[in-house]
Amino acid sequence: xxxxxxxQQNVRLNFDLLEEPFLMFAGNYAAKDxxxxxREAGPAGLDSPLHxxxxxxxxxxxxxxxxxxxTWINQCADVVPGKKDKPRxxxxxxxxxxxxxxxxxxxxxxxxxxxxxxxEISNVVTQQKYEVGFRSAVDLLTxxxxxxxxxxxxxxxxxxxxxxxxxxxxxxxxxxxxxxxxQTKDRLFARLLRLEQETGQMHFLExxxxxxxxxxxxxxxxxxRALKAxxxxxxxxxxxxxxxRLFSAASQHPAQKAWNFCVxxxxxxxxxxxxxxxxxxxxxxxxxxxxxxxxxxxxINVHTSLAQVFSGDGEAFVxxxxxxxxxxxxxxxxxxxxxxxxxxxxxxxxxxxxGGLPPRRIVLxxxxxxxxxxxxxxxxxxxGIREYDFVSMQQTGVRFFREGGYPPLRRxxxxxxxxxxxxxxxxxxxxxTYPKGYVPEPFQLLxxxxxxxxxxxxxxxxxxxxxxFNNSDFADGDPITIRFARRIGEILAYxxxxxxxxxxxxxx
Numbered sequence: 156x157x158x159x160x161x162x163q164q165n166v167r168l169n170f171d172l173l174e175e176p177f178l179m180f181a182g183n184y185a186a187k188d189x190x191x192x193x194r195e196a197g198p199a200g201l202d203s204p205l206h207x208x209x210x211x212x213x214x215x216x217x218x219x220x221x222x223x224x225x226t227w228i229n230q231c232a233d234v235v236p237g238k239k240d241k242p243r244x245x246x247x248x249x250x251x252x253x254x255x256x257x258x259x260x261x262x263x264x265x266x267x268x269x270x271x272x273x274x275e276i277s278n279v280v281t282q283q284k285y286e287v288g289f290r291s292a293v294d295l296l297t298x299x300x301x302x303x304x305x306x307x308x309x310x311x312x313x314x315x316x317x318x319x320x321x322x323x324x325x326x327x328x329x330x331x332x333x334x335x336x337x338q339t340k341d342r343l344f345a346r347l348l349r350l351e352q353e354t355g356q357m358h359f360l361e362x363x364x365x366x367x368x369x370x371x372x373x374x375x376x377x378x379x380r381a382l383k384a385x386x387x388x389x390x391x392x393x394x395x396x397x398x399x400r401l402f403s404a405a406s407q408h409p410a411q412k413a414w415n416f417c418v419x420x421x422x423x424x425x426x427x428x429x430x431x432x433x434x435x436x437x438x439x440x441x442x443x444x445x446x447x448x449x450x451x452x453x454x455i456n457v458h459t460s461l462a463q464v465f466s467g468d469g470e471a472f473v474x475x476x477x478x479x480x481x482x483x484x485x486x487x488x489x490x491x492x493x494x495x496x497x498x499x500x501x502x503x504x505x506x507x508x509x510g511g512l513p514p515r516r517i518v519l520x521x522x523x524x525x526x527x528x529x530x531x532x533x534x535x536x537x538x539g540i541r542e543y544d545f546v547s548m549q550q551t552g553v554r555f556f557r558e559g560g561y562p563p564l565r566r567x568x569x570x571x572x573x574x575x576x577x578x579x580x581x582x583x584x585x586x587x588t589y590p591k592g593y594v595p596e597p598f599q600l601l602x603x604x605x606x607x608x609x610x611x612x613x614x615x616x617x618x619x620x621x622x623x624f625n626n627s628d629f630a631d632g633d634p635i636t637i638r639f640a641r642r643i644g645e646i647l648a649y650x651x652x653x654x655x656x657x658x659x660x661x662x663x
Contacts, residue, residue, distance in 0.1 A: 173617060577613045579598060
């Protein structure tokens with residue numbers, strides 16, 4: 156990427172490329188691409204006591220969907236060929252077994268108590284009131300997960316292979332309920348619809364998913380959230396699987412699915428890290444701030460704060476904060492005392508996860524600017540921590556273009572006067588392509604209070620785009636601090652006080 160500048164109105168426009176962050180794998184092997192590092196060295200968890208010698212996945216589903224799930228898991232144990240004409244973008248999956256780079260076996264179990272019968276499906280899909288059908292589906296799946304965990308205590312992950320009939324019923328229910336809108340008489344669904352439709356009320360962060368509510372998967376999305384919330388007490392992470400997605404060859408290339416599925420299950424099973432970040436200070440605490448309104452809250456003005464926290468070496472946990480009142484006529488922000496309480500709680504939880512050691516530095520990400528009382532509250536909550544960076548960044552609609560058929564490069568940093576922009580997604584030289592199907596848009600640094608330079612902040616953002624253990628992609632467009640904050644809040648909305656699990660892997 157060449158440099159450019161303009162002197163129009165004495166404003167200079169400069170471009171430069173930041174370095175692509177490295178990831179660390181077993182034996183301190185460094186690679187920019189997660190697939191390369193896993194293939195050549197194996198997961199970073201090999202060097203930790205959390206490495207699972209065996210990942211036991213227990214299946215909940217009908218006889219048919221359970222068989223599909225077990226067949227798929229068995230396939231993942233062996234090599235799954237990639238694309239021979241695109242070896243950089245999609246290499247062979249090396250298999251998940253004792254002699255592969257994962258050095259662990261993956262095994263599927265099925266308890267009789269986890270089988271979903273046709274009569275149980277009928278009890279769900281024949282409900283004329285979709286609200287009743289939704290609750291019946293959640294109750295049914297929750298019961299099967301709980302019975303499976305009791306019957307198979309060695310279970311590390313529960314895979315819910317949801318029958319297609321329930322998926323189709325949920326899609327039909329979602330379409331109906333969205334059309335009904337505020338006319339639905341069911342209190343739960345009226346609240347769910349309102350939560351989905353109220354712009355910005357769910358979180359500090361902008362919506363990460365394109366499109367508006369009204370899609371047919373409205374109920375399915377809430378089925379996922381409710382199921383993860385209801386089953387959290389089993390202390391087993393949940394993996395949802397649909398016949399039309401995980402078990403369909405048409406949905407995604409089998410090798411890509413194998414890479415993504417096995418990376419996720421490796422992390423979900425024990426919390427062993429597939430990879431770590433190279434060169435990041437392990438004493439830095441990265442935080443994404445969000446908030447949510449519980450489904451059972453009576454007042455629409457009562458919200459609960461949430462922090463998704465990552466240590467510099469990749470450990471992750473969730474902090475449920477305090478309730479606070481927010482006047483929805485104003486832009487969302489925490490009051491001073493709420494910000495202080497949340498920051499103190501973040502540091503307290505960090506110390507619990509890190510053997511009593513406090514963070515040396517706090518980096519907080521959100522997409523709205525800091526109000527002064529909010530900023531003062533966060534500062535007051537820092538206690539003795541002197542180094543901090545409170546960062547607000549957002550995609551503002553500004554785009555840059557380059558000659559040729561590809562967009563600007565990932566990691567391009569542009570400075571226009573005092574404004575700084577970063578492309579977290581774009582053409583990736585290491586892959587020789589742009590892997591997405593949309594026009595990339597850079598993040599703009601809107602507000603920064605703290606010590607680091609914009610270049611350092613952006614280098615950290617680039618690194619955090621590579622920490623999504625739900626897939627093995629080269630990078631995401633959003634840093635993990637921003638990407639999952641809302642999704643965690645959507646699950647916590649279903650959970651009562653003190654019922655949540657603090658480990659991030661239960662929310663993936």
